[in-house]
Amino acid sequence: xxxxxxxxxxxxxxxxxxxxxxxxxxxxxxxxxxxxxxxxxxxxxxxxxxxxxxxxxxxxxxxxxxxxxxxxxxxxxxxxxxxxxxxxxxxxxxxxxxxxxxxxxxxxxxxxxxxxxxxxxxxxxxxxxxxxxxxxxxxxxxxxxxxxxxxxxxxxxxxxxxxxxxxxxxxxxxxxxxxxxxxxxxxxxxxxxxxxxxxxxxxxxxxxxxxxxxxxxxxxxxxxxxxxxxxxxxxxxxxxxxxxxxxxxxxxxxxxxxxxxxxxxxxxxxxxxxxxxxxxxxxxxxxxxxxxxxxxxxxxxxxxxxxxxxxxxxxxxxxxxxxxxxxxxxxxxxxxxxxxxxxxxxxxxxxxxxxxxxxxxxxxxxxxxxxxxxxxxxxxxxxxxxxxxxxxxxxxxxxxxxxxxxxxxxxxxxxxxxxxxxxxxxxxxxxxxxxxxxxxxxxxxxxxxxxxxx
Numbered sequence: 001x002x003x004x005x006x007x008x009x010x011x012x013x014x015x016x017x018x019x020x021x022x023x024x025x026x027x028x029x030x031x032x033x034x035x036x037x038x039x040x041x042x043x044x045x046x047x048x049x050x051x052x053x054x055x056x057x058x059x060x061x062x063x064x065x066x067x068x069x070x071x072x073x074x075x076x077x078x079x080x081x082x083x084x085x086x087x088x089x090x091x092x093x094x095x096x097x098x099x100x101x102x103x104x105x106x107x108x109x110x111x112x113x114x115x116x117x118x119x120x121x122x123x124x125x126x127x128x129x130x131x132x133x134x135x136x137x138x139x140x141x142x143x144x145x146x147x148x149x150x151x152x153x154x155x156x157x158x159x160x161x162x163x164x165x166x167x168x169x170x171x172x173x174x175x176x177x178x179x180x181x182x183x184x185x186x187x188x189x190x191x192x193x194x195x196x197x198x199x200x201x202x203x204x205x206x207x208x209x210x211x212x213x214x215x216x217x218x219x220x221x222x223x224x225x226x227x228x229x230x231x232x233x234x235x236x237x238x239x240x241x242x243x244x245x246x247x248x249x250x251x252x253x254x255x256x257x258x259x260x261x262x263x264x265x266x267x268x269x270x271x272x273x274x275x276x277x278x279x280x281x282x283x284x285x286x287x288x289x290x291x292x293x294x295x296x297x298x299x300x301x302x303x304x305x306x307x308x309x310x311x312x313x314x315x316x317x318x319x320x321x322x323x324x325x326x327x328x329x330x331x332x333x334x335x336x337x338x339x340x341x342x343x344x345x346x347x348x349x350x351x352x353x354x355x356x357x358x359x360x361x362x363x364x365x366x367x368x369x370x371x372x373x374x375x376x377x378x379x380x381x382x383x384x385x386x387x388x389x390x391x392x393x394x395x396x397x398x399x400x401x402x403x404x405x406x407x408x409x410x411x412x413x414x415x416x417x418x419x420x421x422x423x424x425x426x427x428x429x430x431x432x433x434x435x436x437x438x439x440x441x442x443x444x445x446x447x448x449x450x451x452x453x454x
Contacts, residue, residue: 112423132170234314241317279334339410360430393421
């Protein structure tokens with residue numbers, strides 16, 4: 001191992017230990033339940049049909065069962081969340097080094113992920129959010145290696161496994177099925193155009209990501225009669241569609257969903273529901289529409305059969321949104337603006353970004369004094385690294401948020417993992433400027449020495 005890589009790994013481990021100490025000091029490793037934690041605890045493993053028919057995927061319920069069985073409590077789960085995240089970020093940095101990155105830039109790209117909002121705020125929360133982010137980081141790490149090498153079989157196999165585990169931990173990571181092949185095609189074509197194998201790589205990535213998904217959906221089709229990852233999509237989108245439902249529009253619905261629509265309207269009236277369909281109001285009422293109105297209504301009509309409930313809520317939502325295309329388009333546009341604003345705010349909240357901005361300003365000032373402060377110089381020195389992280393960060397964020405806003409509001413809980421790689425760009429820029437400034441000072445010193453001797 002080169003001396004610079006050894007130093008980088010030592011600094012990385014010091015960061016992991018320091019952040020763990022900080023989180024433990026402030027009580028962030030105390031297990032904390034949220035409103036959806038009980039649904040993971042109640043996941044049934046009595047039979048394959050019961051498990052496959054549940055509205056939750058299997059990974060996180062199994063994690064809860066495993067720790068409860070081993071320790072008799074859930075007190076170690078926050079530590080598992082954090083160490084899984086740290087391990088994933090370590091693999092990410094190792095992948096960047098495998099792609100021949102400058103070691104200090106690799107550390108700069110990895111460090112902000114250690115202090116991402118999900119790590120600082122969700123390590124102790126008993127939901128799958130941080131674990132799913134870790135799985136996706138592992139998948140992206142192996143994706144980077146495949147894009148760099150073009151044909152790494154072990155990386156393709158690992159990529160396939162971690163993409164599968166990511167969306168089995170949290171279904172919102174289904175966006176990886178699009179990001180992996182399409183992002184791989186673009187990145188390989190852009191960064192390694194001399195190889196002319198982007199389409200072949202895209203095909204391999206498509207097989208690696210899609211085959212396990214199609215196999216799982218086929219299994220569920222044969223066991224429970226539903227082709228999909230999980231019977232939950234209707235639970236999400238009804239939170240939007242249920243708020244757009246109008247009393248005078250039920251006659252335009254098909255007869256199979258009219259009873260559900262009428263029951264939702266009755267429950268809305270009973271709770272004096274606000275008919276304001278502005279974005280802010282719909283976002284604040286999203287969970288209430290799902291869990292206090294639509295789900296109880298569907299449960300009463302369909303005898304708590306989650307598969308039937310999901311299908312009927314999805315059918316009703318599809319008809320409502322198709323009948324109100326302008327309202328839905330307005331929702332999507334406002335959700336995009338909300339997602340961009342939240343992603344920027346969350347990026348600036350990252351402690352590593354807060355540290356890197358003063359570093360960037362100082363390095364820029366020093367470079368300006370030395371009459372060579374252009375950031376283009378930095379980009380030219382490490383052009384491939386910067387292009388790779390920009391492709392990864394922006395493509396990952398757009399794919400994830402694009403899937404989220406179709407069916408639910410892009411709250412911070414979803415925007416934070418979507419923008420997880422964005423701070424890496426800013427920290428890399430400041431690190432590159434510091435490295436460049438260091439290089440600027442050396443020629444000037446040598447030149448002064450030469451003049452003195454002359």
